[in-house]
Amino acid sequence: MARFRCPESFSAATEDLSLLPFNFERAGANQYLVANMVGDFVRLSEEELNRLVDLQIRPGDGLYEKAYAAHLLTGTNQKAQRQLLAARLRSRMSFLQQTTPLHIFVVTLRCEHSCPYCQVSRQSTDRSRFDMSQQTAMRALDIAFASPTARIKIEFQGGEPLLNFPLIRKIVAAAKQRSGKKLDFVIASNLALLDDTVLEFCKENNVLLSTSLDGPADLHNKNRPRPGANSHELAVAGIRRAREILGPDRVGALMTTTEASLDRVDEIIDEYLQLGLDGIFLRPLSPFGFAIKTKQFAKYDAQKWLAFYERGLRRVLEINRQGNPFREFYAALLLTRMLSDRPIGYVDLRSPAGAGLGALVYNYDGSVFASDEGRMLAETGDDAFRLGHVEHDSYNSLILSDKLIGAISSSLTQCAPECSTCVYESHCGADPVYHHATQGDALGIKPLSAFCARQKGIMGLLLDILENSPEDAAILRRWAAA
Ligand code: SF4
Known part of the structure; x- marks a missing residue:
């Protein structure tokens, strides 16, 4: 009597196999790009894909092993593959456990710049009408502190938020007096009004600065007009000073691509390198505010932007090959998703969307929006993402509003x-x-x-x-x- 069964007894029978969820698209004459349910990619020929879908595969035929390793296939009664995919999916979606970590305070709509692509429809006058009041700010803080997440980031925006610096001081002090949450603070500023008082305050309170830098002086100043035509000079001086006083990692810059930027990505990247910044975020224009009114948004299409982006990414890779670990941040975000199961909280790269669940925006007049872009829409008359008002609403009523859901x-x-x-x-x-x-x-x-x-x-x-x-x-x- 044989002590062991024959090897075939231990092989999975094809009739016991089940497909796991996957998506695919044609990627050439005889090739398909296939992604399993957590986005791992594998390439299959048309013949392989057909055999896989028909379950015409057997252990040892190569395709069986390939499909099994790519989590496209499992034994009907096996749980391990499904459990593994469930664990990975849970990790990827765990950003949902941090509900509303970002709270944006629009402390004023006033600005001393007049950028034609401005997405927030800044105002130049009338302090009393376009500045947030202290009462509104404190109500907004109540709502921010009611969000369930243990750590919140409070970001000050405008207009130019430093035009209402006294209110920023009050909000930071009031937030720090409240207990129960870890706090991060960011001021998103063009830095034209940055002085030692502001820098001292940022240092004392561990406030991060985020600014705009669109490239070399002529391009930046064309995009970002202000009296004196010195926006670039002031931004660069501000970045240098902030790096010196606060530390190199306490100030970041963002660029926006206008039509005038399209042929100049190398120069734009070089500008960031010269300032010692550790990367660049190549961003297209968004379809909001003055970018629509002044028709800036319509001046280039996705294909032109992609050509700009590819050239920029390849330039950044060349810089890395020369030994400088400079990054393109949007690619880095996507790669984190494509190559790992770490959750990322970036509001534009998640589903369910980051609106409200990722961020709430408190406008200068007390209106609350599901996202920064939502308030930009409202400034041009579209209230689709206005969730309520700090005076009448609570965190729960905003997050559970019919509009947001x-x-x-x-x-x-x-x-x-x-x-x-x-x-x-x-x-x-x-x-x-x-x-x-x-x-x-x-x-x-x-x-x-x-x-x-x-x-x-x-x-x-x-x-x-x-x-x-x-x-x-x-x-x-x-x-x-x-
Ligand atoms: S929006 Fe994203 S997920 Fe939807 S079809 Fe386009 S690339 Fe695919």
């Missing part, structure tokens, strides 16, 4: 047409405010969406580099692990 539930990528079958869905985001602004619908028609075109373009580019350029792929993997 409607926008979030109707924009879930997990079940949206086009997104739910998209190979990039696991790494993308629902952006209801963008789609409402551009298409009048929170869900949006994705084949017509510039957001969608950009997402597909960038993720396709990153995959191409990861698969075909080993030296650059190693750099991208480092960004994902940082």
Whole structure:
């Protein structure tokens, strides 16, 4: 009598196999890009995909092992694969446990700049009308402290928030007096009004500075006019001074791409390098505020922006190959999603959307919005994302408002047409405010969406580099692990 069964007895029978959820898209004449339910990618030929879908595979035929390793397949009665996918999905979605970590206080709508792409529709006059009052600020703090997350970030925006610096001081002091939450503070400023008093205050209270830098002087000043035409000079001086007083990692800069930027990405990146900044966030214009009124938004399409982005990313990789660990931050965010299961809280790259669940915005007049872009829309007469008012609403009534629940539930990528079958869905985001602004619908028609075109373009580019350029792929993997 044989003591052991024959080897075939230990093989899974094909009739006991089940497919796990996956999405796929054609990626060439005889090739498909396939993503499992947590977004791991694998490439299959048409013949392989057909055999997989028909379960015409057997242990030892190569495709079985490939599909099993890529979590596209499991034994019908096996739980391990499903449990592993569930654990990974839980980790990826755990940003939902940190409800509303970001609270944006628009302390004034006044600004001394007059940028044609301004997304917030700044005002230049009437302090009493466009500054937030102390009473409004304290009510907004009550709401912020009622959010369940243990750590909140309070970000001051405008207009130019330093035009109402006394109120920033009061809010920071009042927040620190309250107990029960860890606090981070950020001032988003053009730095034109930065002085030693502000820097001293930032140092004492551990306040981070975030500013705008669009590139070399002529480009920046064209984009960001102010009396004296010295926006660039003041921003650069402010960044240098802030790095000196607060530390190199306590000031960051963001750029916005206008039509005039499209041919100049190398110079823009060099400007960031010269200032010793550790990376750049290549950002397109958003369809809000003056960017729409002045028609800046319509001046280039997604394809032009993608060409700009690719050139910029390749320049950043070249800088890395020369030994400088300079990053492109949007790629780094996407790579974290594509190459790890770490949750990222970035509000535009999540589904359910970050509106309200990721951030609340308290406008100067006490109106509360689901996102910064939502308040930008309201400044041009569209109240779709105005959730309520600090005087009449609580945290719960804002978060549970029909408006917010409607926008979030109707924009879930997990079940949206086009997104739910998209190979990039696991790494993308629902952006209801963008789609409402551009298409009048929170869900949006994705084949017509510039957001969608950009997402597909960038993720396709990153995959191409990861698969075909080993030296650059190693750099991208480092960004994902940082
Ligand atoms: S927005 Fe576009 S890229 Fe993103 S999941 Fe939807 S279809 Fe895919």
